[in-house]
Amino acid sequence: MQQEYSVTIEEYGLTISTGSIARQANGAVTVSVGGTEVLVTATAANELRSPDQDFFPLTVDYREKFAAAGRFPGGYFKREGRPSEKEILTSRQVDRPLRPLFPKGFMNEVQVIGLLLATDKVTDPDILMINGASAALLCSDIPWNGPIAGVRIGEVDGEFVVNPTHAQMDESTLDLVYVGNEEDMMMIEGSADQMPDDRFVEALEFAQNAIQKIIAAQRELAAKVAKPKKEFPLVICDPKVFEICEKIANTDDKLAKAVYLPGKQERGNAVSAVKAEAKEAVIAALGEENIDPRHVNIAFEELQEKVYREGILNKGVRADGRSLDQLRPISCKTDVLPSVHGTGLFQRGETQALVIATLGTSKDAQELDGLAGGPKSKTFILHYNFPPFSVGECGKFGSPGRREIGHGALAERSLVPVLPSEEDFPYSIRLSSEIMESNGSTSMASVCGGTLALMDAGVPISAPVAGISCGLVTLPDENGKIVKHVVLTDIIGSEDHFGDMDFKICGTSAGITGFQLDLKIHGLPIAIAKEAIKQNRVARDAILGMITEAKPAPSATVKPTAPRIHTMMIPSDKIGALIGPGGKNIRRICELSGAQIDINEDNSGRVDIFATSEESMQLAINEVNLVAAQIETGKTYKGIVRSIKEFGCFVECLPGQEGLVHISELTEERLEKVEDLCKLGDEIIVKCVGIDEKGRVRLSRRAAIAEKEGRPYEPKAAEPRGDRPRRDRNDRGPRRPRRD
Numbered sequence: 001m002q003q004e005y006s007v008t009i010e011e012y013g014l015t016i017s018t019g020s021i022a023r024q025a026n027g028a029v030t031v032s033v034g035g036t037e038v039l040v041t042a043t044a045a046n047e048l049r050s051p052d053q054d055f056f057p058l059t060v061d062y063r064e065k066f067a068a069a070g071r072f073p074g075g076y077f078k079r080e081g082r083p084s085e086k087e088i089l090t091s092r093q094v095d096r097p098l099r100p101l102f103p104k105g106f107m108n109e110v111q112v113i114g115l116l117l118a119t120d121k122v123t124d125p126d127i128l129m130i131n132g133a134s135a136a137l138l139c140s141d142i143p144w145n146g147p148i149a150g151v152r153i154g155e156v157d158g159e160f161v162v163n164p165t166h167a168q169m170d171e172s173t174l175d176l177v178y179v180g181n182e183e184d185m186m187m188i189e190g191s192a193d194q195m196p197d198d199r200f201v202e203a204l205e206f207a208q209n210a211i212q213k214i215i216a217a218q219r220e221l222a223a224k225v226a227k228p229k230k231e232f233p234l235v236i237c238d239p240k241v242f243e244i245c246e247k248i249a250n251t252d253d254k255l256a257k258a259v260y261l262p263g264k265q266e267r268g269n270a271v272s273a274v275k276a277e278a279k280e281a282v283i284a285a286l287g288e289e290n291i292d293p294r295h296v297n298i299a300f301e302e303l304q305e306k307v308y309r310e311g312i313l314n315k316g317v318r319a320d321g322r323s324l325d326q327l328r329p330i331s332c333k334t335d336v337l338p339s340v341h342g343t344g345l346f347q348r349g350e351t352q353a354l355v356i357a358t359l360g361t362s363k364d365a366q367e368l369d370g371l372a373g374g375p376k377s378k379t380f381i382l383h384y385n386f387p388p389f390s391v392g393e394c395g396k397f398g399s400p401g402r403r404e405i406g407h408g409a410l411a412e413r414s415l416v417p418v419l420p421s422e423e424d425f426p427y428s429i430r431l432s433s434e435i436m437e438s439n440g441s442t443s444m445a446s447v448c449g450g451t452l453a454l455m456d457a458g459v460p461i462s463a464p465v466a467g468i469s470c471g472l473v474t475l476p477d478e479n480g481k482i483v484k485h486v487v488l489t490d491i492i493g494s495e496d497h498f499g500d501m502d503f504k505i506c507g508t509s510a511g512i513t514g515f516q517l518d519l520k521i522h523g524l525p526i527a528i529a530k531e532a533i534k535q536n537r538v539a540r541d542a543i544l545g546m547i548t549e550a551k552p553a554p555s556a557t558v559k560p561t562a563p564r565i566h567t568m569m570i571p572s573d574k575i576g577a578l579i580g581p582g583g584k585n586i587r588r589i590c591e592l593s594g595a596q597i598d599i600n601e602d603n604s605g606r607v608d609i610f611a612t613s614e615e616s617m618q619l620a621i622n623e624v625n626l627v628a629a630q631i632e633t634g635k636t637y638k639g640i641v642r643s644i645k646e647f648g649c650f651v652e653c654l655p656g657q658e659g660l661v662h663i664s665e666l667t668e669e670r671l672e673k674v675e676d677l678c679k680l681g682d683e684i685i686v687k688c689v690g691i692d693e694k695g696r697v698r699l700s701r702r703a704a705i706a707e708k709e710g711r712p713y714e715p716k717a718a719e720p721r722g723d724r725p726r727r728d729r730n731d732r733g734p735r736r737p738r739r740d
Contacts, residue, residue: 027140035120184523342457414514659697
């Protein structure tokens with residue numbers, strides 16, 4: 001029986017174990033903190049998917065099991081279905097730092113699966129998944145140049161906190177997920193509350209120190225397992241094929257001329273033409289039966305990469321002719337579409353995002369499952385959509401993929417810090433970013449377009465937010481150490497593809513609100529990160545100036561097409577009357593007015609009314625006021641007769657509030673019976689003529705009629721009923737026995 005091994009980092013309360021479960025996977029570990037435990041497995045296919053495969057198929061899947069929280073899944077089938085947004089984002093967090101560390105040419109499929117087995121709803125399991133994936137690969141026989149480790153850094157009361165709990169994150173001004181190796185950072189992701197750049201750098205340095213104990217623990221565990229790495233065949237270009245392709249590419253500088261054409265599609269078409277010519281030359285020289293068709297593709301990837309990188313490193317020349325720190329031409333527009341609640345059109349070079357803002361009620365908030373803890377709902381949503389026409393291609397169009405969900409989440413968290421509180425602006429807000437053109441950094445265009453759309457919609461944001469991406473091209477020595485590097489501002493798609501870094505930072509003039517770093521190299525030194533942050537700030541400030549010029553401040557009011565909102569306070573003891581038995585009264589008001597009425601759950605008496613027209617709003621306000629109001633002496637009401645007695649009738653003037661109209665106050669004429677004038681359910685006009693010390697309300701129909709006719713009102717003096725004989729007390733029958 002296989003032996004179980006484990007290591008514990010006492011400072012973090014984190015334990016990594018292997019050898020007990022999932023033993024047929026190439027590598028499997030469980031990672032636990034407190035009552036939260038995650039199983040992570042790593043498996044590699046023994047053969048390629050197909051003979052002509054020319055890419056590395058790495059799949060990372062993280063899933064949260066409802067049993068982990070002691071719950072049943074919802075729905076008819078009572079089992080887990082499609083992954084949630086949280087599961088997809090966690091999978092992406094793990095995929096990005098793992099991918100660059102596999103050997104070049106390794107193309108066997110690798111699958112990393114994480115399962116949440118138990119949760120105490122205190123610790124977020126995403127950090128456990130990151131460290132588990134690294135440990136599973138390190139302890140496996142799969143070739144991989146790890147380990148890496150991850151931590152979450154929060155800032156509470158001015159102090160950095162490692163792996164804060166959900167409760168601590170509620171108070172934190174920073175949410176930094178940091179992944180790195182022993183020397184450098186590999187991936188970062190998160191948001192901040194307009195954090196200054198210098199403080200952000202301090203957080204990165206703090207996180208780099210914090211991961212070292214986790215890396216050491218993984219190495220200790222791998223040494224115990226002592227599993228040798230398996231040899232896999234690498235897919236490398238045939239030197240003969242590469243030589244022929246290189247000759248064709250260099251003849252008259254064909255490839256270089258194609259790469260430096262001004263437009264993205266022009267460049268793509270020209271490179272494809274050179275590639276087709278090289279393929280024909282390879283077939284002619286070696287024979288079609290003697291070549292692997294993948295090798296031409298691999299050769300041209302390497303040749304293009306060489307042209308791009310040498311131009312930048314040696315000449316300071318970029319494919320589209322810009323200087324290293326120059327932004328592409330930018331334009332900003334608002335109020336682009338009719339009828340919608342707000343729009344922003346942001347164009348940067350060949351990247352264009354049309355962002356549409358929609359304002360809704362509290363019922364439009366998105367409910368979150370919160371299986372492992374965290375928030376239960378959110379009232380701000382940003383959805384990012386990337387149709388194939390944005391890159392001039394035909395392709396899948398429909399439900400969002402992982403990339404779209406990830407880009408939307410980055411843009412969303414970058415805008416959250418500047419949104420008004422729900423107390424000040426109780427709308428639910430949805431931004432829909434429709435990418436019209438794409439040539440790099442569409443997520444950052446979504447942030448800029450989102451800012452414009454919010455301001456156009458009348459959302460009182462505290463400051464505009466802009467985002468831009470910086471790239472990197474490096475020259476390593478024979479040991480992999482970086483000896484030369486160039487940081488690029490505002491990278492285009494090809495610079496992202498053939499470069500080493502995509503470092504996105506969003507923020508206001510006061511500081512950083514969102515960030516994400518992806519690498520293709522084995523680590524980014526802090527010194528280069530500082531340079532990129534500084535260069536990003538200069539570009540970000542320039543874009544903020546353009547946004548402010550296009551839209552200096554949020555619109556003073558929402559658009560006519562947006563729902564109106566009115567907030568009012570009513571006595572807390574009137575909430576029950578407003579709702580009514582089983583919600584009957586509030587439903588009646590909503591149906592009558594066409595408005596939506598939301599009552600704050602904190603029992604403060606706050607009522608939010610949403611309506612699409614002024615008439616609907618005023619009708620709802622009047623109805624709520626009727627419920628919240630008290631009957632006042634001297635005021636006239638249209639009431640409903642609720643009960644009839646021998647001595648008068650009780651009239652409901654306001655919902656749930658009644659008063660007595662004595663028979664003598666119903667009319668100037670003498671009445672024998674109340675029913676001679678009114679019956680149950682009749683509407684009559686009455687005036688409050690007094691409220692005694694016990695709160696009993698006296699009403700008068702006579703007074704209301706006199707007021708209407710403009711004549712004085714005089715209360716009737718009590719008069720004997722001369723024609724109605726008084727009964728002797730002894731004629732009333734025997735006294736009923738008193739019940740003790």
